[in-house]
Amino acid sequence: MKQKELLLKQLENHGKKNLSHLDKNELQNMFDEINKEWISSVVAYSSGARDAKIINVDDIEQSIKEEVLHSKNLYDTFYHLLQKYSFDIIYDVVLNSVDSKVVEKTLFILDIKYREYQEILLDDIIKRMQLMPNEEAAGFIDFVENNREDVEFLKDILLQLQDSKIGSNINKITNIKKYIISNFMPDDLEIEYKHFFAHSQDKQDLIARLKRISNAYSKKQLDDMTKEDLIDILTSIKQKEIDEKKDKEDYEKYLALFKKALYEDDNTTFNTLVMKVLEDVSIDCLNSLKSVLKNEDPLFDSKFQAAQKEWHKFK
Numbered sequence: 001m002k003q004k005e006l007l008l009k010q011l012e013n014h015g016k017k018n019l020s021h022l023d024k025n026e027l028q029n030m031f032d033e034i035n036k037e038w039i040s041s042v043v044a045y046s047s048g049a050r051d052a053k054i055i056n057v058d059d060i061e062q063s064i065k066e067e068v069l070h071s072k073n074l075y076d077t078f079y080h081l082l083q084k085y086s087f088d089i090i091y092d093v094v095l096n097s098v099d100s101k102v103v104e105k106t107l108f109i110l111d112i113k114y115r116e117y118q119e120i121l122l123d124d125i126i127k128r129m130q131l132m133p134n135e136e137a138a139g140f141i142d143f144v145e146n147n148r149e150d151v152e153f154l155k156d157i158l159l160q161l162q163d164s165k166i167g168s169n170i171n172k173i174t175n176i177k178k179y180i181i182s183n184f185m186p187d188d189l190e191i192e193y194k195h196f197f198a199h200s201q202d203k204q205d206l207i208a209r210l211k212r213i214s215n216a217y218s219k220k221q222l223d224d225m226t227k228e229d230l231i232d233i234l235t236s237i238k239q240k241e242i243d244e245k246k247d248k249e250d251y252e253k254y255l256a257l258f259k260k261a262l263y264e265d266d267n268t269t270f271n272t273l274v275m276k277v278l279e280d281v282s283i284d285c286l287n288s289l290k291s292v293l294k295n296e297d298p299l300f301d302s303k304f305q306a307a308q309k310e311w312h313k314f315k
Contacts (some may be wrong), residue, residue, distance in 0.1 A: 016030065064093040067080070068106070074110075075109060078109060079117060082113060090110060094106050118148060122145070125141075128167070131174075132171070132174045136177070207222050210222065246282075251288055254280075258293055258296075259296060271306075275307065277289070
């Protein structure tokens with residue numbers, strides 16, 4: 001099936017019909033917009049959900065205060081409260097309500113449960129990412145990890161992921177996206193799924209090889225590179241080593257031959273050597289030879305140029 005036909009079919013599954021008059025790029029843009037919708041629904045703060053949570057602050061503080069002061073197990077109490085209220089609100093209530101003799105210990109327990117709850121949220125979100133292809137999940141998990149300190153944000157994400165309709169849409173869209181990229185844009189796979197491929201063993205091996213021979217790149221630069229980028233750099237470095245070795249060997253060989261030819265009366269040997277060196281050595285090597293040989297014979301430049309003109313005619 002051609003890419004346009006596939007896009008039309010997938011868009012029709014999302015209720016987008018009668019689009020055959022659009023070209024492939026327009027269809028791709030429409031598909032990309034649908035793909036962005038689920039991302040927005042998962043990662044953006046939901047204004048409706050936020051508004052629904054707004055109740056009287058005094059009532060919240062009083063409720064927290066009563067639970068804390070009458071608690072028989074602060075660990076369980078704080079875990080329960082953190083599911084309903086923000087850490088900052090609970091912290092302030094504890095600070096202002098608990099006896100000064102035990103407030104420090106109480107806040108310490110709150111912090112322990114906060115960190116534990118944070119990890120529970122992250123684990124739950126990551127488990128729910130199983131509805132995505134691994135390539136898609138890797139990028140989203142990285143995004144969530146980078147926002148781990150915003151627990152209220154994590155709550156919003158988890159709340160939406162628990163919605164079966166949103167989950168179904170995520171599953172459908174991400175699998176369609178992976179199918180299209182894998183089958184029609186395979187060269188873009190690593191770019192589109194950067195976070196997934198960043199931790200692959202192949203890429204880590206390439207990074208380790210490059211680090212052993214060069215300190216020119218930062219960790220971020222290496223992480224941002226594709227495997228193809230790394231291979232190109234490694235190949236370039238290897239080729240440079242080969243070229244430098246050849247330059248050294250050529251320099252030593254032709255320097256000795258030229259020194260010998262300079263003292264021969266037969267110009268044919270010299271001219272033949274010039275033609276050979278012009279065919280065989282790099283520009284850098286040639287410049288090094290000419291620089292040194294000028295000191296050997298003041299007429300070297302003129303003799304070399306004359307031979308070079310003959311070479312150009314021959315070419």
